[in-house]
Amino acid sequence: MSAAGKITLVGIGPGSVEHMTARARSAIAEADVVVGYVTYIKLVADLLEGKEVVRKGMTEELDRAVSALEAAREGKKVALISSGDAGVYGMAGPTYEVLFQAGWTPDDAVQVEIVPGASALNACAALVGAPLTHDFCAISLSDLLTPWPVIARRLDAVARADFVVALYNPKSGRRTRQIVEAQRLFLRHRRADTPVAIVKSAYRRRQNLVFTTLDQMSEQDIGMLSTVLIGNSSTFLRNGLMVTPRGYANKYDGLAQGGETRDGEKPGRSLSTGLLGWLHALREQVDAGRSVAELACEHDLPEDYIAATLAEPMDGAVEPVGAEDADER
Ligand code: SAH
Numbered sequence: 001m002s003a004a005g006k007i008t009l010v011g012i013g014p015g016s017v018e019h020m021t022a023r024a025r026s027a028i029a030e031a032d033v034v035v036g037y038v039t040y041i042k043l044v045a046d047l048l049e050g051k052e053v054v055r056k057g058m059t060e061e062l063d064r065a066v067s068a069l070e071a072a073r074e075g076k077k078v079a080l081i082s083s084g085d086a087g088v089y090g091m092a093g094p095t096y097e098v099l100f101q102a103g104w105t106p107d108d109a110v111q112v113e114i115v116p117g118a119s120a121l122n123a124c125a126a127l128v129g130a131p132l133t134h135d136f137c138a139i140s141l142s143d144l145l146t147p148w149p150v151i152a153r154r155l156d157a158v159a160r161a162d163f164v165v166a167l168y169n170p171k172s173g174r175r176t177r178q179i180v181e182a183q184r185l186f187l188r189h190r191r192a193d194t195p196v197a198i199v200k201s202a203y204r205r206r207q208n209l210v211f212t213t214l215d216q217m218s219e220q221d222i223g224m225l226s227t228v229l230i231g232n233s234s235t236f237l238r239n240g241l242m243v244t245p246r247g248y249a250n251k252y253d254g255l256a257q258g259g260e261t262r263d264g265e266k267p268g269r270s271l272s273t274g275l276l277g278w279l280h281a282l283r284e285q286v287d288a289g290r291s292v293a294e295l296a297c298e299h300d301l302p303e304d305y306i307a308a309t310l311a312e313p314m315d316g317a318v319e320p321v322g323a324e325d326a327d328e329r
Pocket of ligand 1: 014015082083084085086087088089090118119120121123124167168169170199200201202203204223224225226227228
């Protein structure tokens with residue numbers, strides 16, 4: 001029996017050699033077969049001597065996973081190259097699906113390793129400032145495999161929930177209206193002047209950054225190699241940098257060390273409007289005669305949630321001393 005093969009899913013980062021991890025390079029160096037798009041293969045050209053190289057086009061993901069498995073069963077080490085991270089809109093999902101269908105389990109002789117890489121959202125965020133320093137999410141506008149109502153519902157939900165959003169696959173030659181619809185959905189919840197950054201080919205030769213606003217977003221030059229970052233209601237643009245505040249202003253009067261905490265706030269403790277403080281305030285309001293329905297409306301939360309959490313005994317709402325991480329500001 002030949003030595004067992006291996007499939008390695010290698011995320012190579014945004015597209016420059018400097019932003020590829022050492023493990024990504026060594027995983028490619030260890031492989032007998034390297035599979036990936038031409039553009040990415042070129043980036044690792046120096047590592048490919050003596051290897052079988054399979055240059056693939058765009059829509060052959062399942063084929064690629066199947067042939068990787070076949071080669072690994074023959075005892076070969078196969079590296080499947082993804083841009084960014086292989087687990088973010090990449091080959092990791094389809095590969096496991098194909099493997100499971102073929103009866104593969106983690107005990108199989110064929111090993112699988114995923115090598116993480118910086119995803120487009122990390123790369124693009126680093127170029128535009130600090131847009132993702134509070135809650136964010138990623139949505140792909142590609143409707144090649146996802147029905148539009150599913151995408152639209154997610155856009156609507158995150159726009160309403162005030163997430164910063166990274167839009168992957170925002171537009172292609174054939175898919176031009178999706179970004180217009182995304183803008184329409186966002187404008188229902190967010191200000192027209194919400195900052196938006198469009199980053200094309202981050203850390204590649206044709207890298208280009210454009211700052212704009214939500215109401216102008218869909219008129220910009222956006223393509224297959226662009227990622228669109230839409231700010232939340234606190235994101236601002238200053239000196240050519242897009243920044244989403246972490247929320248220090250909710251707690252401190254000054255940003256620098258030694259800044260006074262605002263009235264009612266303590267360093268290293270949840271905000272007075274954090275979970276426990278908020279619950280106490282709710283309880284007082286209910287005791288004073290406010291209805292749960294009113295409070296639900298005021299906080300934009302489901303009535304049954306407010307009712308259920310108020311039904312819990314309040315003694316759980318006393319903070320044990322030292323329970324919080326002292327490093328947390
Ligand atoms: N696995 C990749 C994403 C693949 S989906 C990752 O983790 O980054 C392809 C989409 O990723 C593109 O349409 C674009 O939105 C985004 N993308 C990938 N590389 C990029 C780059 N260098 N600059 C800007 N966007 C990029």
